[in-house]
Amino acid sequence: MDTTTAPRTAGMRKRSSWSLLGEQAVEAAIRLSGISAIVFVLAIFLFIFREAAPVVFSDQFNPLEFLFSVQWYPTSAVDIRYGTLALTAGTAGVTLLAMVLAVPFGLGAAIFVSEFCGPRVRESLKVVIELLAAIPSVVWGFVALTVVSRLMVEYTSAPVGVNMLNGGIILALMSVPIIVSIGEDALRAVPDSYREAAVAMGATRWQLVFRVLLPAAKNGLLAAVLLGVGRAVGETMAVLMATGHAVQMPHGILDSVRTLTANIAAELGEAPAGSDHYRILFLTGIQLFVITFAVNLTADLVVRGTRRK
Amino acid sequence: MSSATPSVAAARPDGRPPFAETAFGRRKLRQEQAARSVFLLMTILMIVPLVAIVTHLVAEAWPALSLEFLLDVPRNRMTEGGIWSALVGTIYLVVISLAVAAPIGILAAVYLNEYAKDTWFNRIINLAVINLAGVPSIVHALFGLGAFVYAARLGFSVMAASLTLAIMTLPVIIASTREALAAVPMSFREACWNVGASRWQTIQGVVLPNSISGILTGIILQVSRAAGETAPVMFTGAVLYKAVERGTLFPYYLDDQCMALSMHLYVLTTQVPGLAHAIPYATAVVLLGSVLLVNAAAIALRVWLRHRKRW
Numbered sequence: 351m352d353t354t355t356a357p358r359t360a361g362m363r364k365r366s367s368w369s370l371l372g373e374q375a376v377e378a379a380i381r382l383s384g385i386s387a388i389v390f391v392l393a394i395f396l397f398i399f400r401e402a403a404p405v406v407f408s409d410q411f412n413p414l415e416f417l418f419s420v421q422w423y424p425t426s427a428v429d430i431r432y433g434t435l436a437l438t439a440g441t442a443g444v445t446l447l448a449m450v451l452a453v454p455f456g457l458g459a460a461i462f463v464s465e466f467c468g469p470r471v472r473e474s475l476k477v478v479i480e481l482l483a484a485i486p487s488v489v490w491g492f493v494a495l496t497v498v499s500r501l502m503v504e505y506t507s508a509p510v511g512v513n514m515l516n517g518g519i520i521l522a523l524m525s526v527p528i529i530v531s532i533g534e535d536a537l538r539a540v541p542d543s544y545r546e547a548a549v550a551m552g553a554t555r556w557q558l559v560f561r562v563l564l565p566a567a568k569n570g571l572l573a574a575v576l577l578g579v580g581r582a583v584g585e586t587m588a589v590l591m592a593t594g595h596a597v598q599m600p601h602g603i604l605d606s607v608r609t610l611t612a613n614i615a616a617e618l619g620e621a622p623a624g625s626d627h628y629r630i631l632f633l634t635g636i637q638l639f640v641i642t643f644a645v646n647l648t649a650d651l652v653v654r655g656t657r658r659k
Numbered sequence: 660m661s662s663a664t665p666s667v668a669a670a671r672p673d674g675r676p677p678f679a680e681t682a683f684g685r686r687k688l689r690q691e692q693a694a695r696s697v698f699l700l701m702t703i704l705m706i707v708p709l710v711a712i713v714t715h716l717v718a719e720a721w722p723a724l725s726l727e728f729l730l731d732v733p734r735n736r737m738t739e740g741g742i743w744s745a746l747v748g749t750i751y752l753v754v755i756s757l758a759v760a761a762p763i764g765i766l767a768a769v770y771l772n773e774y775a776k777d778t779w780f781n782r783i784i785n786l787a788v789i790n791l792a793g794v795p796s797i798v799h800a801l802f803g804l805g806a807f808v809y810a811a812r813l814g815f816s817v818m819a820a821s822l823t824l825a826i827m828t829l830p831v832i833i834a835s836t837r838e839a840l841a842a843v844p845m846s847f848r849e850a851c852w853n854v855g856a857s858r859w860q861t862i863q864g865v866v867l868p869n870s871i872s873g874i875l876t877g878i879i880l881q882v883s884r885a886a887g888e889t890a891p892v893m894f895t896g897a898v899l900y901k902a903v904e905r906g907t908l909f910p911y912y913l914d915d916q917c918m919a920l921s922m923h924l925y926v927l928t929t930q931v932p933g934l935a936h937a938i939p940y941a942t943a944v945v946l947l948g949s950v951l952l953v954n955a956a957a958i959a960l961r962v963w964l965r966h967r968k969r970w
Contacts, residue, residue, distance in 0.1 A: 373859045377774075383763045384770030387787040387833065390826055394794060397805040458701030466695050475702065477958055482709050484880075484954045485947060486887025487796075488921045492928050492943050493712055526705055554687050555694040577793075584795025586890040587925060611797045611890075618800070618894055623809070635801040639794060646793035650786070 398635050405629035416633070422597045424617065424627045432630045434637065436597050440514075440607035443600045444589060445582040447518030448525060452582075453575055455522075456529030460574070461559055463530065464537040476531070483527035491591030494520045498592070508604040510594060515603045517593035521585055525578035532577055536570020537563055569652050576649035584642050586611040610638050713947070720944040723937035729945065730906045737900060737927065738934035742942055744903045747910060748917035751817055752892060753885045755913075756824035761878050763825075764832030771833070772840040773862055792830035796890040799827045803895040816914045820896030827891055828881040835877025839870040872964045879957040883950040889921040897922045899930070920946050 405411055419433025463475050498519055499511025508515070540563055548562045564571070594606025595616065608616070614631050621628040731741030771788075775781040803823030813819040843866050851861040867874075897919040903910035911917045924946055927939040 373857060376859055380766045380770045380774065383766035384775065384784060386763055386767055387784055387791055387830060390829065391787045391791050391794075393806060394791075394798065394802045394826075397810060398798070398801050400810075401801070401805045455701045455705055458698050459705050462698035462702040466698055475706075478706055478709065480958060481951055481954055482705070484883050484887075484950055485709075486889070486921055486950055488887065488889040488925050489943050489947050492924055492939065493716075495928055496940075497712070497715060523708055530705070554690045556690050559694065580793050584793070584798075586795065586797040587921075591925070591929065611795055614797050614801065615890055615893070618804075632801055632805070635798050639798050642793050642795055642798075643790055646790055647786070650789050 395636070395639065398632050398639065402629050402632035402636060405626050406633065416630075420599055422613075424621070424630065430626070432626075434610065434634055436599050437608055437610045437613050437634070438637075439599050440593065440597075441583055441609040441611070443514055443603075443607060444517045444521060444593060444609055445579060447514060447603060448521035448582045449575065449579060451518060451522035452526045452529055452578055456526045456574070456578065457533055457571060459526070459530045460533030460537060460571075461563070464534045465555070465559065465563070476534075479527045479530050482523075483531070485524075487524065487585055487587040488591075490520050490524055490588040494588060494592030506604060510606065512592055512594040512606060513604050514593060514600055514607050517589045517607070517609075518603070520588050520592045521582045524585060524588060525581045528581055529574045529578040532574035533567075533571050536567040536574060539570060540566045573649045573653040576645055576652065580642050580645045580649065583645065584611060584638065586615050590615050610634050614638075716940055716944050716947065720937055720940035723935065723941035724944065728941055732903055732905050733900065733923075737931050738938075742920065742923060742945060743905060744901060744910065745918040745920045745923035745942075746945070747903070747908070748817075748897065748901075749886050749920040751911055751917060752821050752824055752896075752919060753882055755817065755821035756828060756885050757878060757881060759822060760825035760829045760832055760881070764829050764878075765836050765874060767829075768833045768836035768840060769862060769866075772837050773858070773866065788830045788833050791826075792834065794827075796827065796888055799823055799891045800894045802826070803891060808895055814914065815898075815916050816896050817911055817917050818896070818913045820892040820917075820919075823891045823895045824885045824888060827888065828885055831884070832877060832881055835880070836870075836874045839873025839877065840866060842873060843869045872960065876957045876961045876964075879953060879960070883953040883957075886953075887921055887946065887950050889919075889925055892919050893922050893925075899926050 415431075415433055417433075417438075418435050419431065420436040420439075421431035421433045422436060423429060423431045459475075459479075463472055463479075467475070494516050495512065498516050502508050502511040502513065502516055506515070544562050544566055545558060548558045553561065589609050590612035593609065593612060595608055595612075596606035597608045597613070598605065600607045614634060617627070618631055621631055728741040729746060730743050732744045733742065734740035767788075771781065771784065775784070800823065803819060803826075807813045807819035807822050808815055811819075813822075847865050847869065848861050851865045852858075856864065896916055898916040899918075899922075901911075901916060901918050920942070924939065924942045927934065927942055
């Protein structure tokens with residue numbers, strides 16, 4: 351790139367060579383930082399894979415069993431098994447439950463914030479949403495253990511308060527702010543002329559929302575939901591504390607489950623570095639990395655689809 | 660603006676609708692109100708938990724909250740005393756991680772916003788930023804363990820944990836800085852180039868001074884995120900318990916392990932039997948309170964700056 355954009359004229363004072371050298375150094379640093387994101391994404395994958403590799407390339411490793419067996423007995427004395435299906439099912443179940451709770455409320459709140467309130471109320475609501483999004487996950491986990499689990503035992507037939515429903519409720523509360531803020535952006539991106547046309551035709555707000563806004567903003571809203579899913583899948587501490595610790599296929603929403611993330615957090619401390627168990631945990635990390643990568647990539651493509659229009 | 664769309668109930672001075680009421684008009688009005696109340700209800704249901712949780716936590720924590728609780732160290736197997744060692748550990752982790760992440764993040768954003776052309780390579784960088792932002796925190800923990808603790812031989816230490824946090828906060832700093840840079844009008848840059856300034860001189864003299872407040876807001880928001888994260892520090896440098904002196908300002912070295920507030924809360928709730936009921940609540944309130952305060956400060960800064968913006 352040029353260091354000067356205008357042609358130098360005779361009367362101009364020349365910059366000292368130190369100043370030019372300094373500028374080149376800064377620009378080099380900028381370029382270097384520019385590629386840092388790529389470097390770190392690759393490094394994350396490589397370093398995690400490096401820890402997992404010895405077990406992946408060993409003879410006993412069976413990828414089908416790893417992905418599709420429900421038997422997870424990492425510390426058994428006689429029969430060690432590393433099947434992650436129950437953990438994947440736990441992640442899927444908790445995420446699904448969270449989305450069932452969060453999507454209607456999140457989108458409803460997004461519609462309210464974007465369509466039904468004045469600028470002052472909107473700004474205050476956005477601040478509240480931002481604060482809600484800032485609550486640390488370990489505080490949510492604490493709330494799950496102390497408040498939600500007590501309510502759970504009191505009002506449901508659950509034998510213990512920490513279960514899939516508890517995790518779902520907490521994750522729903524955690525992903526609602528993302529869904530609201532991205533969903534609101536998507537709704538605001540719908541041109542006002544659409545709204546004016548609908549109102550001029552005599553449409554009620556109901557009809558305006560359901561026949562005009564939702565179809566027009568559907569890609570952005572889908573991206574909002576996907577980012578909520580991404581957050582729910584990747585969440586660790588809150589689900590670790592909320593869902594109980596049983597590695598089992600869930601049969602109902604009041605069963606205890608364990609998710610992929612919680613499993614790593616629970617067992618990494620006890621697995622000796624370099625053991626098979628330790629390496630398998632890194633492998634489940636790659637599994638998680640791939641899942642969230644796919645979800646976020648889809649969300650990004652969906653959002654870009656809306657922008658191009 | 661959507662809020663300005665005329666409603667059916669646009670009133671005459673006597674409050675009645677401007678046209679003669681018909682059954683159709685009344686039904687429409689009812690539908691309007693029904694729609695509004697349904698969506699209002701959904702919004703309220705989202706806010707109620709926030710208020711309820713904060714009130715409940717503060718109420719339960721009240722007996723233990725005091726300045727002494729902040730300044731004292733945990734005593735008697737963490738069943739008594741305060742949280743100083745964890746509090747100061749969290750400050751260490753946050754300061755070091757942001758000291759690493761902020762310069763790289765700002766420079767990367769400058770590259771993406773000021774230098775990068777729309778090539779396939781830069782599109783890949785964008786994609787990498789987005790995906791880095793979506794990596795689960797426990798995966799960051801695995802990376803920190805594999806890369807910093809073992810491969811870089813930093814061991815379980817303040818340094819390894821801070822670097823892990825730095826990589827976690829980096830993509831968000833890049834995104835918020837880019838937004839701040841993009842808000843500086845193109846005409847500012849053009850004016851500067853036209854008097855003969857080079858690209859970097861323009862950035863240094865015009866773009867950064869005009870966006871520094873937005874950049875700072877983004878970084879302040881990451882302070883609260885870094886302070887709240889548990890999983891990434893749990894396996895890279897934070898420990899259950901470390902003895903430090905009450906109120907001391909520099910208890911840890913960079914290669915020491917440290918305590919962290921977020922992990923302390925996790926440990927208190929799950930692994931310490933027989934402690935006073937109010938202590939974990941008070942720890943949660945301190946963590947939540949400091950995170951929300953920092954966020955509120957960033958929001959206030961942003962609102963204030965928006966008001967005094969001149970273009």
